[in-house]
Amino acid sequence: MPGILYQPSSRRRFVFTAAKAFAGAFLIRELNLIGEEVAQKSVHFALLSDTHIPADPKNEYRGFFPWENLKKAVPQVADARPEGVIIDGDAARLTGETADYEAVKQLLAPLAERMPVFIGLGNHDDRENFFKVFENPPGTRQKISGKHVLVIERPSLRFVILDSLLYTNKVAGLLGKSQREWLGRFLGDSDGRPTILFVHHTLGDGDGELLDVQRLFELVRPQRKVKAIFYGHSHKYAFSQDDGIHLINIPAVGYNFSDEEPVGWVDAFFTPQGADLKLNAFGGNRAGDGKTKSLTWRS
Helix, strand or coil: CHHHHHHHHHHHHHHHHHHHHHHHHHHHHHHHHHHHHHHHCCEEEEEECCCCECCCCCCCECCECHHHHHHHHHHHHHHHCCCEEEEECCCECCCCCHHHHHHHHHHHHHHHCCCCEEEECCCCCCHHHHHHHCCCCCCEECCCCCCCCEEEECCCCEEEECCCECCCCCCCECCCHHHHHHHHHHHHHCCCCCEEEECCCCCCCCCCCECCHHHHHHHHCCCCCEEEEEECCCCCCEEEEECCEEEEECCCCCCCCCCCCEEEEEEEEEECCEEEEEEEEEEECCCCCCCEEEEECCC
């Protein structure tokens, strides 16, 4: 009898154990697939810069009407269906008047109803007036005195919008010591997700560029998680690198300074491995309209 009772018990235990093992293996496989899916999932943003929106729709520069240009860009962006929009500074025309930002808000409303619109600050912006109109802008705002810095977290990527506004309607920009120190701590404490930085000012050594750019490069070069820096200011569309970090100059929406440059925006798909950037040029030099530039991140 003991022998007879023992066999069924053993079979039940075997079946139960096998079922547990199978379920565990299935769960691990599913979790791995989910992890791989998250790792491969792209983040889709529309990238705009230098919209230079005036309160007066008839305001013109070099034959361009910035108010009309943004009005033209908004339905294009909506049709692309990004999960968000980043405007990399100089949202306002010249001196960052409250009425300028009211016009910006009005023009962006069809997008803001559907997705977050993250706005950085440039040298033609005014922080006080900006916050009169955009009281609670989207994004996680960082506690840095006198600066408007945003962090956008995604499962596989991280985006940081820095503030290089030094003086309104003066050309040069500056991150400043407090913002650089914050960025150093932030990058040191954060996990290894690929991190993309945005700053308005150009990254050269000219008097009208980012004045502490070398200190920025010294800070980010050792941080291998930093993959790219996007910037505006020059109203150009250009690509370069520094120590494997991609440097991308976003074209202006408002107007160009040279007939050789496009006027438009960039449709961007980011992954942990790189990015695909499609130019949407509706003015200026449209030779590159619809063309995609693919980037591979440094390891």
